Amino acid sequence: MDEHDLGKALQQQVLDAFEKENPLNITGSGSKSFLGHVPHGQTIDVFKHRGIVNYDPRELVLTARSGTPLSKIEATLADAGQILAFEPPHFGNQATLGGTIACALSGPRRPYSGSARDFVLGCQILNGRGEILRFGGQVMKNVAGYDVSRLMAGAYGTLGILLEISLKVLPRPAASITVTHECSAAEAIESMSALLGKPYPVDAACHDGDHCHVRISGSAQAVSEARTKIPGETMPDAETFWAALREHEHPFFDHRNTLYRIMVKPATPPLPIEGSWLLDWGGAQRWLFSRKDFSTIRHCVEQAGGHVSVFRSDDRAVELFQPLPAPLLALHQRIKSGFDPKSIFNRGRLYGNL
């Protein structure tokens, strides 16, 4: 892979944009451009700002420029028997580290080992004034100053351009097996939530409409021991199954309606909303294809103490993210203007007024 440090060039582009108050649309490979509101502004390309800057497997830390392809990072880690434990979806062959962290995307392992933001240790950013700043670091524990690096995760680029990111990485589990049994969604929710109270090394659990699948990973001993305690058949080729689920390439996702992402407490019973459902994250993240409108769905999800966003839709001019209460939105705006006073970065990508 060709390595490039384009930090200075990107800085110049931001300084120009700041000067002219020109909005910028931060783009890596574009694999996440379907997420959030339609980006506008001039494209600022971080795709070529790439390269693994530092990686020592014994430190469990990897630092890379934001344009580095996820696939490159995962291959490098695999050579040392390590993984990104939040199992990020790529949603495209060229997906970059920066986009993954900016959108805070995590895969099936998330409830059991942590989210994208949980593994962020530090970052280097370009703020809206064109300043290059470093927060956090390359060590596991660091409480000096506010945790700005984790704030960047899930901000959809609205607070700054991620230039470099340090992540905690983990050893790949020695063994893994997936156990499957047929059941209803309600039954799956019961059994997945019961597993939360059990000391088994479960690292993924979902219900795909008619089957509950539970992945167990850890040392060879731990896996074979837990296997005897969790009912069901062993799934052949489980790796392909989880990868398809993670990438939304599972047949469930062959659908034309709007795709909603619904977050509830894992033990929440099935919600009474018409459509087709897939429950991931042990029931905590639920995918719904439905013709119902956002506000009807939102109302029902809020009743259950959850929140919802539109994940894939043809119509992106409407509200896509759960609206924030007024005082919280005002706080978001003040934080945004502290990082990006002229609102040049990804204007409106997340909320209309951010």
Add this chain to the structure above:
Amino acid sequence: MHTHFEAAGVALPYSHENNTILIRSLQNLLPKESVLTDAEDLHPFECDGLSVYRQLPLVVVLPETMEQVQSIMRLCHAQRIPVVARGAGTGLSGGALPLADGVLLSLAKFKRILNIDPRNAMATVQPGVRNLAISEAAAIYGLYYAPDPSSQIACTIGGNVAENSGGVHCLKYGLTVHNILMLKVVTMEGELLTIGAETLDSAGYDLLALMTGSEGLLGIIVEVTVKLLAKPERAQVVLAAFDDVMKAGEAVGAIISAGIIPAGLEMMDKLAIQAAEDFVHAGYPRDAEAILLCELDGTNAEVSEHIMTIRKILTGSGATEVRTAADEAERQLFWKGRKSAFPAVGRISPDYYCIDGTIPRHQLPHVLRRIGEMSAEYGLPVANVFHAGDGNLHPLILFDANKPGELARTEEFSRRILQLCVEVGGTITGEHGVGIEKIDSMCFQFQSAELSQFHSVKAAFDPHGLLNPGKAVPTLHRCAEFGAMHVHHGQLCHPELERF
């Protein structure tokens, strides 16, 4: 004792009459016994766990409802009175140090566990609940709250969130930030905000991460929802002794390279071993230069498998002795020695000063050597206790505050250790926070533009700078002055020292 404490950067209507009015207003908001003003009542609040800094507050308030906290904050906001929050006061960086002209807001009365939800593996508690009390209450469901600071019998969950506290198990289970879901926070203006959610993530920015570790500068935490984990089937600890600290350090790297993440991986050096041994008789080998405590947890078979591997690695790394705890009682005893290392060192020296830097692990030999050299140079012994797995060092400098100049020398020594941590790619604080203690060392770690960005975050929450002013993030002015003083001081006192 210390005079270099920076006052709030706001114009305070500071006069005896105004104070009387403030106290009367507070008395109107709270029951009489919840507003303390007599010097003898204020004394218990004059310092936190870093007792070299002491200051009596103007007044202590002990609210017990969110509404009371809101009205106190509204009042203080309107009158521009600074507010310092306090949990149990076990903090080690002077974070809860009161202000002479400010209100000290104690969360001591917020000590109810509101809900334990085993089906969703979470618990909602008030901020004054002690860390250990959560695990105790969850135990009947086979669940526990993972972060376990050594102070866990005393420290509060509110304080843990404010400091992003860790514990001996955070290598595997993460810090506070990884184990909480939702906070209720009262802002300086008295607004009640819900931050995060009962779900695994929430809409908008990750303010939960921002609040965690914010040292009481962004809001008053009035409710905390934590994640609970299933208690591992089995936990076992292996103790290894080494005749050389460097070998112990290398063993740590070898364990991680083998693909095992122990539940805990702690190191102690000779002075710390002997102090702990004399104090709690943990059965540590007194003549070892270093010991490692490596805890493994999981299912029964998994733990057995890992113990075999770990024993091999430790022996291969030159351990002079490798012992697996014979039973649960011995396991607890091994940990007791480690968890009481601070008070144990407190017994062998009139005073000790705890440092909290974190470094990339491979720098351990270099940093230990430099600390040893500086210890000789300052004539102050150091006992080393580490969260070795994640590179978090706790050198304890032994000193006597009653000897003239010794505290000042200790503080200079400690700043140089922190500077060294930054130079090797680490940080000035891994878990104890900046507070007032490390405010000057922040100037080593961050550039002006970064500090300004922190100030902008602060201003978004608290534009008048009334929450815990003078802590955690230094003003640019302060860093400029400190930089000048530091160079000046260094040149005067130790021109012979290598600086890098």
